[in-house]
Amino acid sequence: MKRTWWIVIGAMLLGVPLVAQGKPLTVTGIRDVTFGAVLPGVPRVVLRTDPANSGQFDIKGPKGNVLLSFVFPLSMTGPAGALMPLSFGAGDAGFSQTQAIGSQVGFDPKQPFTATLSNSGRGSVFLGATANPATNQRAGAYTATIILNVTVLP
Amino acid sequence: MRSITKLSLVVAALVLTGTALQAQSNNASITATASVQTPINVVGAQQLNFGNVFPGVNKTVAAMDLANAGRFDISGQASTPVTLSFTLPATLGSSGNTMPIVNYAGVHAQNSTQTGGIGFSPSAGASPSLNASGQLWVWIAAQVQPATNQAAGVYTGSIVMTVVY
Numbered sequence: 001m002k003r004t005w006w007i008v009i010g011a012m013l014l015g016v017p018l019v020a021q022g023k024p025l026t027v028t029g030i031r032d033v034t035f036g037a038v039l040p041g042v043p044r045v046v047l048r049t050d051p052a053n054s055g056q057f058d059i060k061g062p063k064g065n066v067l068l069s070f071v072f073p074l075s076m077t078g079p080a081g082a083l084m085p086l087s088f089g090a091g092d093a094g095f096s097q098t099q100a101i102g103s104q105v106g107f108d109p110k111q112p113f114t115a116t117l118s119n120s121g122r123g124s125v126f127l128g129a130t131a132n133p134a135t136n137q138r139a140g141a142y143t144a145t146i147i148l149n150v151t152v153l154p
Numbered sequence: 155m156r157s158i159t160k161l162s163l164v165v166a167a168l169v170l171t172g173t174a175l176q177a178q179s180n181n182a183s184i185t186a187t188a189s190v191q192t193p194i195n196v197v198g199a200q201q202l203n204f205g206n207v208f209p210g211v212n213k214t215v216a217a218m219d220l221a222n223a224g225r226f227d228i229s230g231q232a233s234t235p236v237t238l239s240f241t242l243p244a245t246l247g248s249s250g251n252t253m254p255i256v257n258y259a260g261v262h263a264q265n266s267t268q269t270g271g272i273g274f275s276p277s278a279g280a281s282p283s284l285n286a287s288g289q290l291w292v293w294i295a296a297q298v299q300p301a302t303n304q305a306a307g308v309y310t311g312s313i314v315m316t317v318v319y
Contacts, residue, residue, distance in 0.1 A: 024178070025179070027181055032187055034187055035188035036188070036189065037191055038191065039231065039234065039319035040194065044188065055186070057184065061180075086186060129186060131188050135194070135318070137190050137193060138190065139191060140190055141189050143186065144185065145186075146184050149180075150179065150181065
């Protein structure tokens with residue numbers, strides 16, 4: 001019986017190294033999507049290749065595949081709860097193993113996407129979007145939160 | 155033998171548990187931000203007024219006629235260009251009778267006195283800018299051409315101006 005417990009403990013210890021063998025996964029929001037000044041009735045597009053205004057997330061983790069999925073708001077919220085529609089096109093997201101905005105692979109941010117982190121376990125996600133103000137859009141500052149979920153794939 | 159089987163199951167379960175725990179997830183958020191500027195507001199401030207018109211005698215109101223030219227007052231985002239377009243009636247009407255209205259002319263200015271105003275053709279539209287206070291004034295003029303047998307009465311028509319950024 002004593003020997004049995006030693007084997008169980010050994011197995012537990014075996015399980016722990018399996019968990020710890022990869023780097024921990026971290027996701028960091030680096031840059032907001034910035035539309036700047038928007039005129040009522042005039043859609044404002046931010047491209048994922050825009051180095052100043054596109055959104056950016058950096059990912060660190062074990063090298064290999066990760067699954068990316070976004071949680072998007074339908075609109076931005078402004079003064080007194082005013083809403084302004086926000087949309088994301090099929091090519092509005094890009095992934096870069098080298099974390100360079102100039103070398104992205106585009107993907108549809110509304111669909112889960114499998115990306116491969118670099119050998120050093122890094123990657124960046126860039127994001128563009130379109131703000132669609134109504135002709136009578138209330139003036140003021142508008143904001144919305146965009147979430148990127150990342151899961152390490154076996 | 156039976157205890158070895160049990161033990162094997164426990165070990166396998168623990169190893170599998172360890173493997174399952176490898177599926178790491180994490181997330182982060184960023185913010186989308188925008189600053190919406192002042193919406194455009196347009197007011198039809200003054201009617202285009204031809205006054206008394208006599209049959210067979212054309213009458214013109216000039217765009218510089220501050221008392222009788224039609225006037226639109228626009229407000230919006232300061233120092234921002236806008237595009238003006240118009241829907242212009244070809245006739246004025248009165249109880250089923252019509253009277254041609256032609257030769258539309260316009261002036262836009264960044265003040266209400268037309269100082270520095272710029273003439274334009276309303277049928278072609280224009281692209282002026284709002285002034286530093288976000289204001290613009292537009293005057294519309296035209297000519298009516300009553301027939302010699304034009305029925306007496308009050309004739310009206312609607313001129314619509316659309317302003318967009």
